[in-house]
Amino acid sequence: MHMKPPALAGLLGISTRRLGQLVSEGIAVKVDRGLFDAAATIQNMLAHASGKAAGASVELDLDRERARLAKEQADGQALKNQVTRGELLDAGDVERTWADACRRLRSEMLAVVGRVRAATTIEAADAAVIDREIRDALTALAGGEDDLGQGAKESAPATQAYPL
DSSP states (O other), X not given: OEEOHHHHHHHHTSOHHHHHHHHHTTOSOEEETTEEEHXXXXXXXXXXXXXXXXXXXXXXXXXXXXXXXXXXHXXXXXXXXXXXXXXXXXXXXXXXXXXXXXXXXXXXXXXXXXXXXXXXXOOHHHHHHHHHHHHHHHHHHTTSSOTTOTTOOOOSOTTOOOOO
């Protein structure tokens, strides 16, 4: 017999939402959109319920549970010991240190063109090309383009030499 979800849910004493969950658990049997095989669903529910009842009488293996607890405690102590010995670092500290180092590197790289212009007679156009290349490289390193450099803006041919 085929039934619509509200009717079958009412017959089983469950919500239509729970009926949907039973479909995903493989217990409720859907035959078509909005139709369920009531007999097959009820049989599956009975089999599932009796399987649960049989499994409920299984007792915990106390020795196995104690061993699991002892292992978890030992693992926790091992982590604490690694921290004490300085073998583990706080992820937040590592992230902040790397971010600071990257900011300093970026700042120094962006200052290169200004220092070169102050120390030499480099032309403004040449300095602009070098500045653009440095900025493009920093953008690529920051993830602004893919690893192969595709999509990079070509500012000059790779074989062109720039006087310093």
